[in-house]
Amino acid sequence: MSDVFEEHRNLLFAVAYRMLGTAADAEDAVQDAWIRWSAADRADVQDPKAYLVRITTNVALDRLRSARAQRETYVGPWLPEPMLTSPDVAEGAELSESVSMAMLVVLETLSPLERAVFVLKEVFGYPYAEIARALDRTEASVRQLGTRSRKHVEARRPRFEAGAAERRAATERFFDAVVGGDVNRLMESLAPDVTMWTDGGGKVRAPKKLVHGVDLVGRFLSGIRDRPYEGVDPSEWRMRRVEINGAPALVVDGPDRPMSAITVAVGDDGRVEEIHMVANPDKLRAIAEGRTLEM
Template sequence: MSDAVTDPFEEHRGLLFAVAYRMLGTAADAEDAVQDAWLRWSAVDRSGIADPKSYLVRITANVALDRLRTLRSRRETYVGPWLPEPILTSPDVAEDAELSESVSMAMLVVLETLSPLERAVFVLKEAFGFPYAEIAAALDRSEASVRQLGARARKHVEARRPRFEAQGAERRAATERFLDAVLGGDINRLMEVLAPDVTLWTDGGGKVRAARRVIEGDEKVARWLAAVVEKPYGGMDPADLSARHVDLNGGLALIVDGPEGPLTTITVDVDGAGRVRAVHFVVNPDKLAAVVAGRRLTM
């Protein structure tokens, strides 16, 4: 008996989700985009499709692009700082510097500042290595215009995201020092690991208590972090909460759990000197669904 032929869509589903997640910044929207791509794939005559993988990436990218344009207006009215939806990754992802960087919270925050087309080109070229000719065909643009979009996006990202210098083990060690200092509520230890221009982002989406603006500077961030571990959260005493280390978005992170499950994720961005230059708290319960479900990004 011969083996059943694998549907190309199922074969490449992980890749399609990975493309959509980087373009949209949330697992829920990425899943919806992949589902829409499947509907289009199911309805098409596949007899003339020579390269199913490229075709599937093409329709997924276009679905995600359409969704991104709609989401941008919604995010402009979001309450407080908007952060991507955290997603579980494996330690193997963290060991691949380019892969972990492409899904890091810090990178996804920068990608939010690109136009939808710039983001699509940047993701397909820089994260997945598609040639400009294929990207142009996927987005129904000329190759020259796509090259322009790619150059503009790369320049924009490089200006806001200096190339990472520390290696994976150094990043992990610096993150561990920071997380230990946070859990200990030790301002002095926090000051030792924070970069002077560190920023702290808390995404509550108006659903739960969170800072409505980005907090800037090591002293303000250290005081905020030291204070928050001593305060009740959602009516729960700190003694009723627990914390665990996990890998999120390509790096070591912390999940704080209450009696009924995750309440917040804490991810950090570490500079080449081993200091934390950004801290991201996601406390909006709507953005913790992928973590609760155990959804994992594999590429």
């Protein structure tokens, strides 16, 4: 029984993480799925993998409905919890995009049911008939949800004609400017209409609204290096390059913990259009633990 569950644990976590946007909630959903699996009569279960995905999806749906109410009162912009990924994840364009911070932000704008259908269909390739059984809906209604969610995501997801190598190189140039403190190179790397999300969750100092425009974003990024942050002097910061959610990222460490994680989305002109900075300590636990997202 446990062997079957463990065989599919990574898949179940991958589904739950894309549904919920945080590692902590995803792990709780997987644990709930284990409890239900342990208590279920499995005599008639012909496809354990499909059965476990169904359980996990419905647990995640219940959790997402509750979480949405909490996120409406969240202090400042809400961002997904960043997770470390291995380089081979970044090599698969579709897979890496499905866990990118930019994509997870877009998925937050879907209804819980739309998100479930999109994740199962567009990310994991499940047929509509199987999704309908998992969600206890008619296939026709699930197809409608799928069409609506796909159009919604397509209208809001970043569109990049440039290849992955070009975007990665542009991202590295931006991080070089941030790490090196080169203000001119930093400003040159930003798109005129760049937008920055800073998620402090009301627990650490961070802008409580989105920051728009090259001047304001550049000024903010240049200024944060000039004063202590949460009691840690800039001389004690350590900046390290990592892979987060399928893309290059920057983690700023203090003496005893990560203080922030930064990811970006780059446009076709090679300049940064979106910056996602997570500083809420509750959302940096997976990085602090060195946990890597599989799939």
